Amino acid sequence: MSDRQDDLLTSRQSKLDRLRERHIDPYPPRYHRTCDAAAAIAAFEAAERQSQGGDDGGEAADGVRPQLEHGEQPETDISNLSLAGRIVSMRVMGRAAFLDLQDASGTVQALLRQNNLGEGFDLVKDLDLGDHLGVAGAMIRTRTGQVTIDAHSLTVTCKGMRPLPEKYHGLRDVEMRYRQRYLDMIANPEVMPVFVQRSRIVSSIRNFLNNRGFLEVDTPVLVPVAGGAHARPFLTHHNALDEELYLRIATELYLKRLIIGGFDKVYELGRVFRNEGIDQDHNPEFTLLESYEAYADYNDVMEMVESMVSGIALDVLGTTRVPHGEDIIDFAPPWSRVQLRDELLKHSGIDIDNYPDDASLSAQAREMGLEVAPLESRGRLIDKLLSTFVEPHLVQPTFLMDYPEVMSPLAKAKPGAPGYVERFEAFAAGMEIANSYTELNDPAVQRARFEAQEEVRARYEDEEVDRTDEDFLLAMEYGMPPTGGLGMGIDRLVMLLTSQPSIRDVVLFPQMRRLP
């Protein structure tokens, strides 16, 4: 630690010591506030309107919506209330001082005058930016028109021991923003609303699904087989069982067991873990919604997805139209429905049906300028072609339908289209946000599909393919009704709805490399 930083900490420590010498507890166990900053200001403005004899007086008082914790009583006596918050700015002028106190509801100014506070005013010289302060007093309007609490008593509620980031430019260092998110929240006012919206989006998803009769369930995070997705899992070890376990990469195979067990409609909103790279739309742990509905197919799921996403947008944003760069993405249904094979042909000139084997498709992909490794499975090649030629065009919400079977071991074959399955992925802003199948429920076919995946794993040395789950096959042999399933990446949905360019801006604590 630098000497300079030592100095800054020492200065705060000596202020802390002085408080203790004066028998002031810098960390009192509690402080009773009667309302928050927004409520205090609203109450004062309501009272002003009332005293002016306006006909909206009574209504205005009702407009006060204090955001208080459980147990606190709303109190809007503007001549005597108490507020508490973090000092985010301080203007000291001899025997008076103005402080800005920030709480979750906003910022309120406090006026501290020696006239009112007497000896209590001495506290000012031991206050720092970042301290938490309780202020009791009356709401007034200053000469310059600012609604302010005129303090008659002060209470230190927590002494801050480190300097805050700079107030005007905020905290720009992205590394520090992610490693010390609390500083990002304190210094950058645009950050907190994104996470408030994230919470509302998640809440809205639950409401939507609950209202449709879906049951929210919890399935294991620690699993013996990491199935249900093409991804490399994290490995861990259970000591008492002395068994290797994986962190789940999807919830699919357990949710399907529940459909087999007899639930009609289930969903899980949970964290899944994929041991893969980190970039603007990948974090190793992320929030996945999966839902399964008996007697639905992927067409029904498409309708549900467009209805759900547009409903969430209306619910949380009040509109289905969301800015994205220079575009406006409109989530209002219906979303366009296009065939994977057609789109690939349209944008790359390749008809995958004309390249039935790896070698010819691989050669053609190389011809198109793609970098192709010597050993790449057909599934990977098609995935690469899609990412390169098709996905960037899918800016408006689009269902890309009917995937090759080799890419989709858990989906049911599409009648009349050999080699294809009833699967869609939903895209918006060129980014995949959802994946859905008419679920495969023939246990013999499922076994064959798993075997094909294991063959790909062996032949192509590719760990990112589905794994055989014998226990799941056993369950399926007891009979799973026709089912429509859905997986939706919640972080990406939040990115789209809040116009954030990186998943790190919608995950509170994104994964970072440990510092040396």
Place this chain on the structure above:
RNA sequence: GGGCCGUUAGCUCAGUUCGGCAGAGCACCGGACUUUUAAUCCGGGUGUCGUGGGUUCGACCCCCACACGGCCCA
């Protein structure tokens, strides 16, 4: 995994042309100030220039390696 860019005071950033005394604003410290709001005025620069090597009379600057981060590619 590869390429490019970044890392300088607590924070936000200059400085590196072509190697020659380490800079500003905010924050901080001392002083003035009872209606300010990026308060103002006077005084003070507080630093392992990411880390470790190398070149040089001399390195924040040039070279090499490494660390962390960002962007692009795979």
